[in-house]
Amino acid sequence: MSIDFYWRLPTHGCHNSLHTSGYERGDWSPLKPGNIAPGLGRDGEPDGFTYIDHLAEIAKAAESVGFLGGLIPSFPNTDDPWVIAPLLARETRSFRFMIAFQPGFGNPVHTARMAASLQRATGGRLLFNIITGGGGPAQLWWGDSFAHDDRYGRTSEFLDIFRDVWDSPNVSYDGRFYQLRGGGLPPLLRREEFPEIWFSGSSDAALRTSARHADYYLSWLEPFDQLGDKFARVKERTAALGREQKCAVRVDLVARATEEEAWRDIRIGFENVSEETRQRWRGQPTDSVGASRQAALRPTDARRYDDLIVAPNLWGGFNLLRGGPALGIVGSYEQCAARLDDLIARGADAFILAGTPHLEEAWRIGEEVLPLLGRQARTLLAAAE
């Protein structure tokens, strides 16, 4: 069985160190000398190296150490993944691009045509992370006032049509959210491979929709047994529909030569978290079940980094250091590989890994951690013989 590894392309900016909270990579904070991509030249002028150039460096680094592709997240503060993907495809050879998007924001036939055109232009290097939104003010930012389960209903109808117009030139559809008459992709586009569908969301509505449509169910990291149970439920539900769905984990790692070094970096980063950052991550309104599970770890209230050690090598304060979900993996190269092996044993078939800074950590994790995977399984096997 092969396990697919993807890297994350940080469209939301990147820090140059875990120790500080500034976005020294990219133009998310005011440009200053020392900023990388874009930065300022000697005379204080922009250096002409844009953030998309930096993302290309990350994609190339990840490709060169064996990551299959990269996730391109989509948030109000990011560039648009549909635009980023084809630009980066021209800079890489086989690297695949996972576009995150909320189906409700587009039209299913138009989106299918864009996807097929991109498949054609990139030699089939496109795949999707279907997200359905976390509700609250962040959802209204996009002009979307649909309730949680209605959003999933809309996503489901969207994905019906998205696939149907790929399969047939003459599709009619009567749904609650979409009506279609005679839709379908032209033959030139229809012959492109239908892109892999990954699906994120932890609510019951999310699991139901994913079981019906997705190739991969994608989760943030949760305590391992809880995640293993969730994956078992996902696979059962999908099998009950006569389909198969794989499971994947999106997780940040801090992997160092020794465990002490890894926790030292976490400690310094944690001690530098400002009150303003804690405030930003405290109590943001959301109807997302997955986001609420991460918030329940209460990282914003912790006073010591080790209060957030949830289990061996599992730390619950990542959102304070660089945003996103709270839980991630911390340890030596061997320990990080062993924890990924543990997740594989609990049903993970693929991973989207990330680390800060994304460029250097792509090399480090690709070169130091990924080659160690499977060791634990081999050791256990040897012990049993």
Ligand SMILES: Cc1cc2nc3c(=O)[nH]c(=O)nc-3n(C[C@H](O)[C@H](O)[C@H](O)COP(=O)(O)O)c2cc1C
């Ligand atoms: C691995 C993963 C990646 C996500 N990426 C994004 C993203 O790029 N943009 C976004 O707006 N939401 C993202 N989300 C949140 C989704 O919008 C998700 O659909 C939302 O949490 C749904 O809530 P639920 O857990 O109640 O089903 C992501 C969630 C997960 C688990």
